[in-house]
Amino acid sequence: MENEQVIQRCEKLEQLKNQGVDPYPARYKRTHSVADLAAKFNGLDEEKLRIQGTISCAGRLITVRGHGKSSFAHIYSNNHKIQIYARLEKLGAEKYEFFKGLDLGDFIGVSGALFRTRTDELTIDVGDFALLSKSLRPLPEKWHGLKDTETRYRQRYLDLLANPEVRRIFQTRSRIVQSIREFLNDDGFLEVETPMMQPIPGGATARPFMTHHNALDMELYLRIAPELYLKRLIVGGFERVYEINRNFRNEGLSREHNPEFTMLEFYQAYADFQQLMPITERMLAYIAESLGMGLKIPFGTHTIDLTPPWQRLTITDAILNFSPIKKEDLEDLGRARSIAEGLGIPLTAADGLGKVVTKIFEQVAEAQLIQPTFITHFPTEVSPLSKAVAENPSLVERFELFICGRELANGFSELNDPQEQRRRFEAQVAERAAGDEEAQMMDEDFIQALEYGMPPTAGEGIGIDRLVMLFTDSHSIREVILFPQMRKQG
């Protein structure tokens, strides 16, 4: 396991300790960060640099170019680097030997005067330096970087050190989340946190992770969605709430699925699903703007145009648009089932018309929806928490947003009729009894909340990971999650 280089570095560490050097001192006083140096002194000429006197800064040693009695090196800190110049003449024999014994990856603090090299590079003429943290393992190689995907994901810190574009993705991720908060806060939304551990996992159709609380001696589930708690808050009088946090779903992993993933859910009282669509358009435009990207963003071979308004299509029209299927085929359970079977879609005996139509949509249309498209009017059968369309109770006031063939958001007018909600849950319970492990459970506590009265409300969920994928042109969810779930190492 231990390679030669690790052994050598450990020996060096012991040697340093024997010489009375603390290889992991608690502190180092620096006058500037590396970034400060570039910002404050880059424009100054030799004369102005001289009057700055001695400065000090610290960072990780990333390159060394030794020339016998002098050495050039770079230290790196927080995305910036600065060249340092260490000389025997200046440091003395003992200290210069110490410098030459440093390894790439060591953290050091250096002090000295600034000057410019012949190539005009801002450089510290090292008057003194201190070891701040000894590195015992060699870092990935400096110009091929780290490519092995397994190592990149398992040891993300190496990926971040070796691959600047990876750093950028996670900086962009942070900025996106920040923009969303700005956008919603500015619109009067209250950020809240609701339980991750729930006695009844609701708000989505998915298999949950189970856990056990010892002191309470009760089974708990990691949440699959925050939805039912956020709606309790609407009942409680917070009329605009949102939460950005993790959901957990006990399902397969793929390029688009990680068992824990981040979701934005926001709820607005006195709004309906129609009003959510322009809000969504504005939110994504706001994000694009704050990233300085403009509304046409590259994704693989596509250019995604976020300019509002985006296309709106009912689920039925989407199927008709992208397949030779006829409207009548989608209105009769028998015909729809035979169409689905003809497409090779696996059905269960219990699947009704709504479920079959939804599966046909996913099969024939979903992947075609490259440019932003709102698919509206889903069947009530697959939407147990959405309010039905008044004129047609088999459909609900709901949309899903598709971009790049992937579902990115899901929004609807919230069902606030407690009796109807109870009937919908009962239908779910029946499906569950019939073997659908993802069907929802009865949540009496939630129904009780609705019985106190919830105003007409619209709510929406947006998958943050997928949103980050879109804005960073990333084609695997693992590229936008710092520590994606991996199988345990053999």
Next chain:
RNA sequence: GGGCCGUUAGCUCAAUUGGCAGAGCAACUGACUCUUAAUCAGUAGGUUAGUGGUUCGAUUCCACUACGGCUCACCA
């Protein structure tokens, strides 16, 4: 879970038909006071992911296992 592909030095990659396992960077020794992929000379570093099989001989062919990638299924 199924199918396909991959795993060689710390990192990035080679290895002809099955015939001595190699390079660059990193490391070590030495030279070198303006380099920046520093340069020059030399040295060391391998259970070729693991186990088994075929063969005179396996990084190479076969089987199984582990891990990863793509893809299908499931899902968001």
